[in-house]
Amino acid sequence: MKGVRILVMVLVGLLLVTSCSEEQDFDQIDDLAITPSYETSIFYVKAQETLINRVEGLSFFTQDFNFDAFEEPFFAERVLAGVLTYELENTTSKPIEIRLEFLDEAENVLDTEVFSMDAAPTAILQRDVAYGTTGKSLDIIKATSEIRLTAINLGDNSSSSTLPDPAIVLRSSAQFTLDIR
Numbered sequence: 001m002k003g004v005r006i007l008v009m010v011l012v013g014l015l016l017v018t019s020c021s022e023e024q025d026f027d028q029i030d031d032l033a034i035t036p037s038y039e040t041s042i043f044y045v046k047a048q049e050t051l052i053n054r055v056e057g058l059s060f061f062t063q064d065f066n067f068d069a070f071e072e073p074f075f076a077e078r079v080l081a082g083v084l085t086y087e088l089e090n091t092t093s094k095p096i097e098i099r100l101e102f103l104d105e106a107e108n109v110l111d112t113e114v115f116s117m118d119a120a121p122t123a124i125l126q127r128d129v130a131y132g133t134t135g136k137s138l139d140i141i142k143a144t145s146e147i148r149l150t151a152i153n154l155g156d157n158s159s160s161s162t163l164p165d166p167a168i169v170l171r172s173s174a175q176f177t178l179d180i181r
Contacts, residue, residue, distance in 0.1 A: 042067070042084070042172040045149060049092040049166040053157045061151035064103075068145055075178070076142045081132030082176035088125040089169040090117045094155035096168055103146040111140045115170075116154075120161050132177075141176075 043065055052060045069075065090096055098115040117125055131141050151168065160166070 038178065039173060039175040042147070042174055043149070043170070044172075045151075045168075045170045047151060047168045049094070049161055049168075052092060052094060052153055052168070053160070055153070056157065058152045058154070059150055060153050061149070063149050065147045065149065066145070067147050070141050070144045075176075078178040078180065079132075079138060079141065080177045080179050081130070081134065081138070082141055082174060083131070083135075084129045084172060084174050086113070086115065086125075086127045086129070087169075087171040088115050088117055088127075089167075090122055091120045091161060091163045092166045092168055093119050093159040093161040094153050095119050097152040097154055098168075098170055099148075099150045099152070101148040101150075102140055102144045103148060104143045105145045107146070110143055111136065119155060120163055120166065 045061070045063070047061050055061075086100075088098060095116070095118050098117075100113040100115075101109050102111040104110055113127070113129060115125060115127070129135065131138050149170070151170075
């Protein structure tokens with residue numbers, strides 16, 4: 001009787017194990033999509049009106065920003081889409097123009113963004129520039145090595161704003177979606 005009991009328990013155990021298990025599908029990884037979004041600031045530039053008044057000529061600020069992050073293989077091989085966001089604020093008495101040029105390693109211009117803004121008072125100008133399927137080519141982002149910023153005073157060098165701490169401020173940030181799989 002004891003032997004029959006053990007045999008019944010073994011058979012019930014085997015039935016439970018086989019009836020509750022499913023064949024494993026290890027190809028499910030092919031259907032898995034991991035696409036996180038990463039956000040970062042790119043640059044912040046502020047030029048006070050007193051500085052602008054001291055510089056003769058139209059261009060009062062030119063700076064090249066080294067930006068090799070776009071060339072990293074981890075990024076370049078996985079980026080799906082991105083948005084660069086710019087905010088421009090002008091509290092000076094001068095109309096201005098800001099020119100951003102995206103350059104490759106040989107300093108060839110890949111893309112240009114131009115911002116024009118009247119003298120204060122003005123609202124903050126915000127522009128989102130998409131790259132990928134809904135915007136400009138991702139190849140621009142992948143090949144960018146430098147960003148050249150040029151700020152141009154379209155006014156005079158003697159006027160002064162009545163606002164406190166008059167300045168031109170340019171902020172930028174980027175948000176990219178990558179395929180990590």
